[in-house]
Amino acid sequence: MTDTSQHALWNGPAGEAWVEAQHILDQMFAPLATHLVEAIPPGEELHVLDVGCGTGAVALAIAGRLGPGGHVIGVDISAPMIAMARERAQRAGLAVEFIVADAQQHAFLPGSLDRIVSRFGVMFFDDPVQAFGQLQRAAKRGGVLQALAWRGPDENAFMTTAERAAAPWLTLPARQPGGPGQFAFADRTQVEQILAAAGWEDVEILPLDVVCRIDRADLATYVTLLGPVGSALRNAPLEAAARSQVMDAVLQAFAPFVEGDAVTFTAACWDVRARAW
Template sequence: MIKVSGPNADQIQYWNEVAGPKWVALHDVISAQIRPLGALAMDRAGLAAGERVLDVGCGIGDTTLELGRRVGPGGAVVGVDVSAPMLDRARAAALSAGAANVAFENADAQTAALPGPFDVLYSRFGVMFFADPAAAFANLRKALRPGARLAFVCWRSLQENPWLFVPTLAVARHLPLPQPDPHAPGPFAFADAARVGAILSRAGFVRVHHEPIDRELSVAGGKSLDETVDFLLQMGPASAALRQTNAAPELVDRVRADLREAIAPHAGPEGVRMGGAVWVVTAAVD
């Protein structure tokens, strides 16, 4: 167990000891599922050759590498994340790809002095985990040059995302689920567009825009029905509930059976496909 301090200590520990190793093990299926959503935010960023980009919550680095390809050899991308296991994978991928214009920092973007100035601040599902998002975006703003742009993608509410809500309901038949603070660090912390807009405005961003995107997602990247059930039991709210209660094997089997029954109608030749709902958020710096 690592010992950390600071405002995001709980998240740093979680992403190093629990979520990070899972993402590394499951990176192929996770990336296949969310890559199209990340690409939407990249498109909205209007990247140009030669620009410098900061990739917040870069994880295993596939977004960082794609950003590097888009800005070309004259540009540069710095990926920032708190998860050492994920960054190890990111650095190995960059080395294998010969990506000389990308670099990675193991740092907390809420508090770290970042190596700006950057032309673009980008994130794919990486900005919802700050203990103090207002302080985090104020810090990120310092790393941007005048005229810089922001573009990130984040989940809307759990209820708007059947691919996660259905597994959560399956677990709820067997276990009492906690009712967390909707603004606490987590995947749905940025679901409230008005709140996020206010956070960004206070941090010095202008022309903040939330674009709602509803897409059918290839859950688990097109794997079989049973493989998708396994995936959903390892990631997301269902996984958290089972882990926190230390569920007995026979209970896990009952949850698995209910979950399989619930998502089976969505299975087809291309795997399990279910609805997902995100915001693509854009803004600028004057």
């Protein structure tokens, strides 16, 4: 995440798009947030860090679960998303500390964290060994890491549907296997090696398949705001007729995922767990 392109991406139109799509993303990934939150014993007075917290859904849910002595920190490189997270915390009356920072570089208090969690926030580091080493040093002895990451694109057809359908009209950047990005942690062996090199122990990486959904009425908004196609549509000088053609093709491509008023798919993830000793 020290890569200036990542900083520019998440503090520019992509970050603003995620803020605009907050309600769609919260609905889509709610089962994954629940998976992380329910792993934390209720009423405990734990210190928890949410890495790549985005607009704050997971951090806020954890804060509502902890006892009065608990404390949650959310960290993200995106200033627009952190601003939204702070607004949500204030509205909810939750004292969550949200900071704009690169978790790969930020000087967290050593040995201060009981748990470190992340929902799709750890795949964007340009040096993941350095990043997870930084997080390992911030954990208490026996502190737990639990992070959710995508498996490969071949197991997540929903996530690549829009770009495959739009390819005849739009020039989209090629995904770089193993590089920072959505599917950077697809290779389980590579993730195990990263965590071991960063000093984590008791590493366990389990497949997790979770059914997610959004409202069918939100599908067009999802396509135009998020992912490579959303970015291309913001930047490509398409005439109205061509744009309409692209959208028709993309929305038609999502037909296999439409069930009545809902768009449903299975998120194929890794549930990454480790412990600091």
